[in-house]
Amino acid sequence: MSLSKKSKIRIVVILSLLVITACSIYAYVFKPHDKVVDITSEYIGSANDFMVKIKEDAKLWNSKIVTLTGEISSLEANGIILENNIFCQFDNASETLNLQKGKTTTIKGHIIGYDDLFDELKLNQCIIQLP
Amino acid sequence: MRTLIILLLVSQSIFAQKYFTRTGFTGFKASVDAFEPVQAINKSTSVILTNDGKIAAQLFISAFKFRVSLMQEHFNENFMDSYEYPKATFKGKIDDFDSSNLTSKDVTIKGVLTVKGKEKNITTTGRVSKNGETIRLNSSFSVLAKDFDIKIPSVVRRKIARQINITLNYELIEKK
Numbered sequence: 001m002s003l004s005k006k007s008k009i010r011i012v013v014i015l016s017l018l019v020i021t022a023c024s025i026y027a028y029v030f031k032p033h034d035k036v037v038d039i040t041s042e043y044i045g046s047a048n049d050f051m052v053k054i055k056e057d058a059k060l061w062n063s064k065i066v067t068l069t070g071e072i073s074s075l076e077a078n079g080i081i082l083e084n085n086i087f088c089q090f091d092n093a094s095e096t097l098n099l100q101k102g103k104t105t106t107i108k109g110h111i112i113g114y115d116d117l118f119d120e121l122k123l124n125q126c127i128i129q130l131p
Numbered sequence: 132m133r134t135l136i137i138l139l140l141v142s143q144s145i146f147a148q149k150y151f152t153r154t155g156f157t158g159f160k161a162s163v164d165a166f167e168p169v170q171a172i173n174k175s176t177s178v179i180l181t182n183d184g185k186i187a188a189q190l191f192i193s194a195f196k197f198r199v200s201l202m203q204e205h206f207n208e209n210f211m212d213s214y215e216y217p218k219a220t221f222k223g224k225i226d227d228f229d230s231s232n233l234t235s236k237d238v239t240i241k242g243v244l245t246v247k248g249k250e251k252n253i254t255t256t257g258r259v260s261k262n263g264e265t266i267r268l269n270s271s272f273s274v275l276a277k278d279f280d281i282k283i284p285s286v287v288r289r290k291i292a293r294q295i296n297i298t299l300n301y302e303l304i305e306k307k
Contacts, residue, residue: 033200062217063193077304078154087153089175112191113217117177118153124175124194 036110036125041067047083054121058114067129069106072099079126082107085119088126095128106130148182148230150266150303157190159297161276166290171195171206178301180266184228186242188221188301210281211247219246225259225268235260240270246279264305271298 003011043050043061047070054061070082079089080096088107090096099105109126155176162168176190192213197203207213223242241254257270273294276283283291 029199029201031200033196033203059214059217062191062214076153089154112175112194115153115177115189117179117187117189118151122153122175122177122191 036065036108036127039065041065041108043067046070047086051083051085051121054114058121061111062113064111065108066111066123067106067108068123069104071104072101074101075099080105080107081120086121086123087115087118089122089124090126091124095126099128149306150180150182150230151306152176152178152301152303155188155190155299155301155303157188157297157299159195159295161292161295163290163292167199167202169202169291171197171203176299176301178268178303180225180230180268180303182230184225186221186223186225186240186268188299190219191217192219193217209284216247219244221245221253223253225257228259230261230266233259233261233266244274246274247281249279251278266303268301268303269299271296273297 042064043053044067047068050066050068068082068086068088070086073081073084075081075096076087078093078096079087080099081087082105088109106129107123107126108129109123112122112124114120115122154174155178156172156174157176158170158172160168160170162170173190173195175194176188178186178188180186192211193207195203195206197206221242221244223240226239226241228238235258237256237258239254240257241252244251244253251274253272253274255270255272257268259269260267273296275293276291276295277293
């Protein structure tokens with residue numbers, strides 16, 4: 001059985017359309033997570049000034065990416081505390097190794113919310129921003 | 132009388148030893164065999180445990196991480212409405228708990244779990260163990276989506292289990 005040239009072209013076109021659709025559906029469903037490093041910060045500046053904004057309306061900032069500069073009040077497991085009331089959690093704990101208590105640093109991270117238990121703002125996926 | 136009560140409360144909070152973590156692990160699973168696994172982990176759970184066994188835990192719904200980001204988006208927007216209800220909390224007590232002479236034992240935990248503004252009483256078992264200044268708490272329990280008014284659209288009903296299994300693993304350190 002031999003196919004005419006016309007039907008061969010038709011099969012190739014249909015097959016490639018199917019492959020393209022399948023690939024785009026796959027890419028849509030399994031698209032990777034957005035990385036903090038690729039997202040533009042909605043606030044860049046001093047950690048203390050930002051806490052004033054948080055006290056006004058904490059909910060507004062949930063799930064936003066921000067860049068904060070402040071003094072390191074303490075070094076914790078998997079993270080640091082800035083200005084006594086912002087806990088920044090790092091995915092990669094080794095990033096905090098070179099940090100020192102009392103020094104000023106800038107971090108970029110994802111706000112998860114205001115934690116009533118510890119009375120502090122909580123960020124995760126934090127990365128150190130080099131000046 | 133009032134001053135006395137206030138004094139009593141203040142002194143209690145001063146003398147009570149506390150253990151805490153900000154980065155506790157809470158996971159859930161609502162997978163159905165043969166379908167894409169429905170599971171996520173939260174590595175940012177805040178937990179405070181007092182030396183007589185009172186426990187308070189809080190996590191943010193949006194900090195649950197799924198393997199598939201689209202699933203995470205749907206979880207936050209369609210299922211949990213995490214903008215309106217950003218937190219889930221647990222307040223309760225570990226029965227017969229005494230941090231001073233603790234090595235490792237199975238315990239019963241009772242308390243109230245609040246998700247999406249709905250409360251539910253939970254009774255479950257777990258294991259606590261103490262190693263130096265660290266107390267580890269492991270437990271798991273199941274809840275139903277309908278207990279918290281979580282509506283599962285009919286399109287995905289077959290792919291998501293009605294019963295949701297929650298596991299937790301908290302490593303608490305002593306608050307100085």
